[in-house]
Amino acid sequence: MNYFNLFQIPQKFNIDKNKLINNFYELQKKYHPDNCDKNHLNENKKILISIQINKGFNILKNKFTRANHLLEINKKKYKIKEKYIFNKKKTLIEKFQLYEEIQKIKNQSNSFTKINIFIKNIKIKLNLYFLEFNKKIKEKKINSADQVYGHICFIYKILKKAQNLKNTLTNE
Structure with missing residues (x-):
C-alpha cells in the first residue's frame, strides 16, 4: 500500500x-x-x-521508515529488483573504525564528554546522508538512493551503539 x-x-x-x-x-x-x-x-x-x-x-x-517506504514504492514503480550491495572492504573499514572509536572512548577518563561529541558527529553524518537520500529520490536515482539508505542504516546502528554506551556511562 x-x-x-x-x-x-x-x-x-x-x-x-x-x-x-x-x-x-x-x-x-x-x-x-x-x-x-x-x-x-x-x-x-x-x-x-x-x-x-x-x-x-x-x-x-518516522524518517527512517518513511525513507524505506519511499524506496519500496519507487523500486516497484521503476521495476528495480536488485538490492544495493555495499563496497564490502570500504564499509568494513569504516565500520571497524567507528566501533574502534567507541571502544577507545569507553576506556577514557572523560568518556562521557567524548561519547556526546561522537554522538553529535554521528547525527550530523546521518543528517547529511538523509539530505543525500532526499536528493537522489528527487532525481529519481533509485539505485543511488538505495545505496545511501544502506549507509543510513549502518550509521544508525553506530548511533544506537554509542547511545547505549552513553546510557551505560550515565548509570555508572
Whole structure:
C-alpha cells in the first residue's frame, strides 16, 4: 500500500508533518470502528482500515521508515529488483573504525564528554546522508538512493551503539 496516497500527501521524503497528522485524524474519524457507524462497512473491514491508517501513520512520521517506504514504492514503480550491495572492504573499514572509536572512548577518563561529541558527529553524518537520500529520490536515482539508505542504516546502528554506551556511562 502507498501510504502517501492514503494520507493524500506528496510522495517525497520531506513531508508536511502537520498535514500528515491532520489527515490521520480525519481518516480515523471516518474509518475508526468506534466512529464510523454511518458507513456500510462491516466490523472487520473497519478494523482492517483503521489498522492500515495506524500503520501508515507510524511509517510516515518516522524518517527512517518513511525513507524505506519511499524506496519500496519507487523500486516497484521503476521495476528495480536488485538490492544495493555495499563496497564490502570500504564499509568494513569504516565500520571497524567507528566501533574502534567507541571502544577507545569507553576506556577514557572523560568518556562521557567524548561519547556526546561522537554522538553529535554521528547525527550530523546521518543528517547529511538523509539530505543525500532526499536528493537522489528527487532525481529519481533509485539505485543511488538505495545505496545511501544502506549507509543510513549502518550509521544508525553506530548511533544506537554509542547511545547505549552513553546510557551505560550515565548509570555508572
